[in-house]
Amino acid sequence: MEILMSPHPETPHASAGVAFIVNKTLIKPRKCTVSELVEGRALALKIEWLESETTTLINVYAPNNKSEHPTFWERVDTASQAYGLGRPNFLLGDFNLVEDPIDWAPAHQDDANADTWRHHNPTDRCFTYRANVNSQQIQSRIDRIYIARRTAELTYDWKIAPTSVPMDHWITMVKYAPTEAPVLGNGRWSLKPHMLNDKKVLKEIDKRGIALEDRLIEIQRNNPPRDNANPQLLNNIEHCNINAKQ
Template identity: 40%
Template sequence: MRDQKIGILCIQETHLCPEHITQIDNLYARRLRVMNSSDPDRPGSSAGIAFVLNKEITNAENATMQVIIPGRAAVLSINWHQDKRINILNIYAPNNLSDHKAFWDKVRTEWQRLNLATPDLMLGDFNLTEDPIDRAPARPDHEGAIDALRDLRNALNLQDRWRLDHPHRRLFTFSSSAHQTLSRLDRIYASARHAESLINWDSQISQIPTDHHMVSVRFAPPNKTSQ
């Protein structure tokens, strides 16, 4: 985060227990703020999502997190320019595609019930692709799961901006050696109003060993200081 000047890092499958958070704070509290939501039943071995804020380049102290589904979905609200706030929805979707419809429906109904502001970004590990081009070998995913995700995206006015800008390009963020497949499971969706504010898209191998690539984008609204 320091070397690449990453302001906000969204992590999935964190498996963080309270003692882990304490250890991280003891080591990195001067530079980082970690906001984590754990699986309530198996915090050390299942699910978990976190926002990691770089205190050197973000307004980390005034950031807030609202949990939508513990360990699976949470939204960060943080000041980024003067009195402007940005809302980022962090997602770790279930591995089982048959669980997806209920998951996406619950995210949508909880968002409405909590009367949350429309997110500027939704990102994470979706364990699902919307288009056959995002898998190799190419194939469609579970139709009901895709429909439920798209219903949520439409309700929140979110777009897969990278795919819209690169309609024919193939890019994969996850490889399965067991099944000899590639897929673009990790994505960043954005509000339609930010179509011209996202630059420097990237997907790279993380310095921390993982079977997922790290996907990144720079949020840079015209004539504004960006993070």
């Protein structure tokens, strides 16, 4: 795990703060570049996958006071331009506002735009934040992920779920496969576990194994041209014959 973070300059251990955690057992990017756009409030991560494939993410923790939002977003935009980030593929985090009345409980309007999760789930109600205010429970979906149109078609499996650590926010998740990502197959061929107790199969494996061993000994003894008798090719042929028969 690699943790890339930007704590709030005034309250580094108490409030705000943004971070990325890169799990290198799941992805192995060629290079990761971090840019601090607004201390403790906005952090950018540019991931280089291949020579022609990069992904830019901006993680934000917008101010609680909505009157501060215009200035905050101006700072984010100015810093993004200064770092030459261009338009990000993903803009995600705690926006401290919602866009549709359906994302509030009790319902009310906050903003009038649309986000990607709502586009995929036009009628669903799923909240990411819960709190009690003036003896009334409120719920809202203030944690969101915005995705560029050019990237949206490469995302799938949207989820909103509780975090493993108890807190008043739920996590919003989506999977993303870059355009040039390698295609993974089904892995090596293998026997089904129950076949290990099949006496006919085991007998056939012994028979084939002995025959293959005899052929390998013959090749080693006579040393014929590799083009006519390749031990590795012979092994593959024998393996394929067993596979096809089963």
